[in-house]
Amino acid sequence: MDFVTSLRAAWARNDSLLCVGLDPDPAKFPAHLQGRADAILEFCRAIVDATADLVCAFKPQIAHFAANRAEDQLEALIDHIHRRHPGIPVILDAKRGDIGSTAEQYAREAFERFRADALTVNPYMGFDSVAPYLAYGDKGVIVLCRTSNPGGSDLQFLETGGRRLYQHVAELVATQWNRGGQCALVVGATFPAELAEVRRLVGDMPLLVPGIGAQGGDIEATVKAGRTAQGTGLMINSSRAVLYAGRGEDYAAAARAAARETRDAINRFR
Amino acid sequence: MDFVTSLRAAWARNDSLLCVGLDPDPAKFPAHLQGRADAILEFCRAIVDATADLVCAFKPQIAHFAANRAEDQLEALIDHIHRRHPGIPVILDAKRGDIGSTAEQYAREAFERFRADALTVNPYMGFDSVAPYLAYGDKGVIVLCRTSNPGGSDLQFLETGGRRLYQHVAELVATQWNRGGQCALVVGATFPAELAEVRRLVGDMPLLVPGIGAQGGDIEATVKAGRTAQGTGLMINSSRAVLYAGRGEDYAAAARAAARETRDAINRFR
Numbered sequence: 110m111d112f113v114t115s116l117r118a119a120w121a122r123n124d125s126l127l128c129v130g131l132d133p134d135p136a137k138f139p140a141h142l143q144g145r146a147d148a149i150l151e152f153c154r155a156i157v158d159a160t161a162d163l164v165c166a167f168k169p170q171i172a173h174f175a176a177n178r179a180e181d182q183l184e185a186l187i188d189h190i191h192r193r194h195p196g197i198p199v200i201l202d203a204k205r206g207d208i209g210s211t212a213e214q215y216a217r218e219a220f221e222r223f224r225a226d227a228l229t230v231n232p233y234m235g236f237d238s239v240a241p242y243l244a245y246g247d248k249g250v251i252v253l254c255r256t257s258n259p260g261g262s263d264l265q266f267l268e269t270g271g272r273r274l275y276q277h278v279a280e281l282v283a284t285q286w287n288r289g290g291q292c293a294l295v296v297g298a299t300f301p302a303e304l305a306e307v308r309r310l311v312g313d314m315p316l317l318v319p320g321i322g323a324q325g326g327d328i329e330a331t332v333k334a335g336r337t338a339q340g341t342g343l344m345i346n347s348s349r350a351v352l353y354a355g356r357g358e359d360y361a362a363a364a365r366a367a368a369r370e371t372r373d374a375i376n377r378f379r
Numbered sequence: 380m381d382f383v384t385s386l387r388a389a390w391a392r393n394d395s396l397l398c399v400g401l402d403p404d405p406a407k408f409p410a411h412l413q414g415r416a417d418a419i420l421e422f423c424r425a426i427v428d429a430t431a432d433l434v435c436a437f438k439p440q441i442a443h444f445a446a447n448r449a450e451d452q453l454e455a456l457i458d459h460i461h462r463r464h465p466g467i468p469v470i471l472d473a474k475r476g477d478i479g480s481t482a483e484q485y486a487r488e489a490f491e492r493f494r495a496d497a498l499t500v501n502p503y504m505g506f507d508s509v510a511p512y513l514a515y516g517d518k519g520v521i522v523l524c525r526t527s528n529p530g531g532s533d534l535q536f537l538e539t540g541g542r543r544l545y546q547h548v549a550e551l552v553a554t555q556w557n558r559g560g561q562c563a564l565v566v567g568a569t570f571p572a573e574l575a576e577v578r579r580l581v582g583d584m585p586l587l588v589p590g591i592g593a594q595g596g597d598i599e600a601t602v603k604a605g606r607t608a609q610g611t612g613l614m615i616n617s618s619r620a621v622l623y624a625g626r627g628e629d630y631a632a633a634a635r636a637a638a639r640e641t642r643d644a645i646n647r648f649r
Contacts, residue, residue, distance in 0.1 A: 172477065172481050172482075172484035173481070176488040180450060204475075204501075205442075206501050207474050208526070208528040210402075211402070211442050214442035214445070215442045217446040221446075231476050231501050231503050232533075233535070235533030236529075253476075253504070256503075256505075258479065258507050259505070259506075259507050263505030263551065265503070265505075267539040267540070267547065269537040274537070274539070274544070277537065278534070319478075
């Protein structure tokens with residue numbers, strides 16, 4: 110099944126717009142996992158199993174694996190999600206951006222090695238830097254548009270031709286890059302007015318929204334600004350607030366409680 | 380020694396502005412390496428040893444390793460360069476771009492795990508997405524500015540405040556991000572007039588210039604547009620034209636001949 114179809118099915122089946130971000134930080138793991146060679150996999154697998162019926166997607170962030178020489182654990186984790194929780198799409202958050210011949214290698218890494226269902230990419234190098242991912246017709250390509258970090262405005266808020274750069278990116282993706290219906294956009298939760306503007310520009314295209322929880326975005330404002338007429342269209346990401354909700358041996362149960370609370374808080378405003 | 384100092388020393392010692400890009404593609408390897416588990420490391424190590432006295436830097440491109448599950452070979456390759464060819468800086472070409480807490484993980488990956496001397500990064504997410512790399516005071520941070528691929532113009536050539544986006548990035552890096560003198564820019568060889576414009580904007584800042592050789596940029600125009608008053612300031616990258624100059628067992632000798640020819644062609648116009 111292709112990414113967008115899987116996502117829609119997961120929205121409905123789990124009644125959830127919540128995406129759980131898997132950003133493992135071994136220093137924050139509970140004591141009983143410390144020092145284990147497979148601690149990252151164990152930690153993430155328990156989080157996944159505890160929350161899979163509450164989410165619309167999982168989003169492993171690759172730097173947190175690569176900095177710890179844990180690419181093999183990332184492979185095993187995604188394999189586990191596919192086998193144990195079929196139908197929950199996996200977004201590899203890697204924000205790739207390079208020329209075509211190199212993008213082909215990144216696409217092989219994301220879609221063949223790691224078997225992700227979707228990948229985040231950076232638009233700065235333009236269409237041909239994104240085309241090799243789109244060549245995998247069943248995969249999702251999630252383009253950075255308006256990011257939630259303080260420096261997000263340095264470039265994205267520049268005015269060009271009467272609009273902001275992020276608006277230009279949203280239109281470019283919606284009108285030109287999305288011919289196969291595979292695209293989504295990253296739009297931070299910290300700017301609800303801009304989220305609403307992007308929603309206006311892109312119709313029902315899915316939006317991946319980081320920035321609630323640890324980054325401080327407001328759930329009500331985010332949902333009201335970003336939902337579609339059907340009350341979906343969003344993958345609202347929470348990473349640290351779910352992963353590190355508990356620090357003891359019961360961390361997975363604490364993560365489940367945090368995920369359920371977040372999902373339900375989102376649903377109150379759909 | 381910090382990156383920019385190493386680079387200057389290598390420019391002088393090897394009388395070279397040539398950077399050899401290490402983009403291993405096992406399908407193009409000579410027959411005697413095919414099927415070997417360490418083929419990527421063997422191939423790249425031979426190229427490095429054959430060209431180290433002709434270059435100012437080596438630039439491994441990480442996707443070509445990651446797509447082949449060869450991160451361990453990349454570690455071993457960079458370690459080899461540091462031990463056998465001390466003073467030749469290693470640029471990890473990964474074009475990273477993410478929020479601060481994630482950028483810290485990418486910085487650990489590039490500078491602690493892989494022990495690169497410099498990293499390529501993407502400016503789309505702004506200053507705080509670049510700051511964690513700058514926190515490593517002896518490392519180089521090479522920011523995408525104007526890229527040589529066809530879609531490079533999609534965003535980079537947009538006009539904002541009376542100038543193009545790539546000009547804005549060049550100024551931003553030169554005037555604000557480069558306080559520690561660690562920054563460089565990526566500017567493609569296919570647009571000599573724009574390379575000259577960036578040189579005008581950034582003074583003596585080093586420029587990494589892909590796009591000669593396989594990508595078709597002209598050496599004379601590139602050097603004349605991009606050199607500093609001292610006849611340096613450039614890391615002119617060639618990957619495929621060097622790596623795959625020969626396809627037989629003598630591929631390293633063929634690579635050396637191609638590298639020498641390119642270095643000398645560059646030097647004719649300095």
